[in-house]
Amino acid sequence: MLMIRTIVRPEKVYDVMQGMLDAGFPAVTKIAVVGRGKQRGLQVADVVYDEIPKEMLFTVVADIDKDFVIRSIIENAKSGADGKFGDGKIFVSAVEEVYTISTGERETDPLLPAKGV
Amino acid sequence: MKEIIAVIRMNKVNATKKALIDAGIPAFTATGRVMGRGKGQVHSDILRGAEAGHPEAIAQLGGAPRLVAKRILTVVVPDELCKMAIDTIIATNQTGNHGDGKIFVTPIIETVRVRTGESGDVALN
Numbered sequence: 001m002l003m004i005r006t007i008v009r010p011e012k013v014y015d016v017m018q019g020m021l022d023a024g025f026p027a028v029t030k031i032a033v034v035g036r037g038k039q040r041g042l043q044v045a046d047v048v049y050d051e052i053p054k055e056m057l058f059t060v061v062a063d064i065d066k067d068f069v070i071r072s073i074i075e076n077a078k079s080g081a082d083g084k085f086g087d088g089k090i091f092v093s094a095v096e097e098v099y100t101i102s103t104g105e106r107e108t109d110p111l112l113p114a115k116g117v
Numbered sequence: 118m119k120e121i122i123a124v125i126r127m128n129k130v131n132a133t134k135k136a137l138i139d140a141g142i143p144a145f146t147a148t149g150r151v152m153g154r155g156k157g158q159v160h161s162d163i164l165r166g167a168e169a170g171h172p173e174a175i176a177q178l179g180g181a182p183r184l185v186a187k188r189i190l191t192v193v194v195p196d197e198l199c200k201m202a203i204d205t206i207i208a209t210n211q212t213g214n215h216g217d218g219k220i221f222v223t224p225i226i227e228t229v230r231v232r233t234g235e236s237g238d239v240a241l242n
Binding site: 030 | 119123124125148151152153154155156184187189203206207210211212213214215216217218219220221222223224
């Protein structure tokens with residue numbers, strides 16, 4: 001399984017989450033973070049803002065679903081058709097084991113899609 | 118080395134910290150409140166009501182699963198302690214209901230202790 005960590009603009013976070021829900025990947029955790037990127041933050045006259053607020057979304061998916069989820073995230077996180085500086089980044093890392101605490105089970109199968117609704 | 122990322126209920130954090138100390142794993146990092154949702158499972162009665170077309174049931178479901186507040190504990194342990202740490206977290210947090218949380222285990226390539234600069238498993242002890 002793979003962990004997908006996405007850093008997005010705070011105003012885009014609900015679009016991205018709704019997009020993931022529609023794509024059949026409801027499970028996600030959201031953390032407020034601050035950071036800067038390659039552009040070294042925002043400069044207004046002499047003042048540099050290098051702790052720009054963003055939201056980090058993280059979700060764990062099966063290996064085969066990775067490209068699909070990433071495409072759905074990019075589609076919703078972009079500003080305009082071409083995208084702008086500050087739209088964010090997506091990082092993918094390996095997850096060896098996943099456990100559901102309520103059942104104590106180790107999940108070997110892909111995280112199941114939402115039931116009903 | 119393994120990184121254990123546990124998304125758990127907010128009111129279980131203190132109990133989990135105690136249990137991990139008793140198990141010999143004192144070091145951890147925790148976030149403040151994080152918001153999230155799981156598979157979006159809802160009560161079966163409400164689902165049945167919505168299928169039958171009751172307006173109150175449909176109103177309760179809403180468009181998307183609600184976000185629930187959780188906290189994340191991150192523990193980095195040597196490989197041999199990994200199984201024990203996971204069992205401890207599951208034993209402390211399990212209530213048997215949906216929303217108890219998830220545990221993710223990811224590999225860590227290197228750990229460096231900032232104070233001395235030493236790296237590897239030594240830096241974890």
